[in-house]
Amino acid sequence: MSYPDAFSLKGKVALVTGASYGIGFALASALAEAGATIAFNDVNEEFLAKGIEAYKAAGIDAKGYICDVTDEPGVQKLVADIEKDLGPVDILVNNAGIIRRTPMHEMDVKDFRQVIDIDLTAPFIVAKAVIPGMIKKGGGKIINICSMMSELGRETVSAYAAAKGGLKMLTRNIASEYGSLNIQCNGLGPGYIETPQTAPLREPGHPFNSFILAKTPANRWGTTQDLKGPAVFLASPASDFVNGHVLYVDGGILAYIGKQP
Template sequence: MDTLSLFSLKGKTALITGSGSGIGLALAEGLAGAGAKIILNGRNEQKLVKAKDKLSQNGVETDTLIFDVTDSSAVKESVNNYENQKGPIDILINNAGINIRGPFENFDENEWKKVLETNIDGAMTVSQAVGSFMIKRRAGKIINICSMQSELGRPSIVPYAVSKGGIKMLTKALAAEWGKHNIQTNGIGPGYFETELTIPLRNNPEFDSWLRSRTPASRWGQPKELVGAAVFLASEAGDYVNGHILYVDGGLLASV
């Protein structure tokens, strides 16, 4: 048995939302390394062009879809056009997300809605658009990027924690509903990684010290360390894994 072939993504196409930089781009590079064709997504065309150039220089077949995940009309139009003109989207990674910090007692209502609209509604909209084609083909992989805050609360990020708890349950509910269509829906829960979103935390000596002391690995994660989990869940190796959240956190959840 050729075990490594179970992890091959050759012949597959993966759409990764919010993939112009950070974790999304790292996942794009990782899935490309396993043989997948990549569709980069984001709102910033210049950032996507730069990311595409980076992948193309490494011989990766790459397309871009420029849309905001909160714009349901743009999402559906972009996905429909791609499916009808270029071919199937076999793998969807719902990575696009934002975080706005602030004390809950006076957190702005519009900012609350913005976080939930991006993090939950966005994943729902893209999953519907791509999932409708996956259902027809009776095949597909959906990976939702969850978080430590899918399980844990922290001061100053109540809306983010609420949204990531919702993404965890979206993952489980879709697994229950779409499993009959041979669609596997799983999640990856990153711990604390060195990304643009965590700069304020990494620049806070008190939090940095706390994190290192409470994480068995004693360090922040690197985005490339999420690649193995993504390839596993996107590949044939994960065909009987459904509704699972795979936490990649250096052991944090096990020790807190």
């Protein structure tokens, strides 16, 4: 296989969950640019319609579906519909997720469970749904969107950190259980990324912006562009002997103790 072909996704069907906007949209766009056919979901018609328009504006013919990834029968139907419309799923990106920033001693148990359900249980449900098709086809790629909170703790994110830490171990276990069947499951761990949601935090002089710049050897926030190459790598034949790994795209934060005050 030639070097360019090792990164080609031509003929592959990729399901990217929660990919109407933000990081999910960027990841799906990267896979499309590498040749994959894109399927994505969102939880309601409004978000789905906005996502379809965004893909059209980017020149990408993506197929959108309404689905709650915490609903196992709904996910099973989603995967069956994708297989009927586009073909079996070759690449799964478990991107859908939420965060609730609440001090642990003030957090309601139902809110904790909601984060765990969406950020950890849902990736299990969706992976479970696509793995039989991958086995039948002779292989596949699963990319779980982890986080630096898969490794670190922070104030107010107990549920998110618990979920993302669990997702790291789910990633390793899928790799362990299905690696012999040519299924590679890896994690992609974004650092602090420039998105519309983080715009207020990135204002010059904002304490959080100063904190992130001081903690990042690259001395900048990441961009969605920074995530595209790693995503294509993990989805492509180039990573066929990479399994159970979490690739952190964080500008070096996890390697760095920070500047001395």
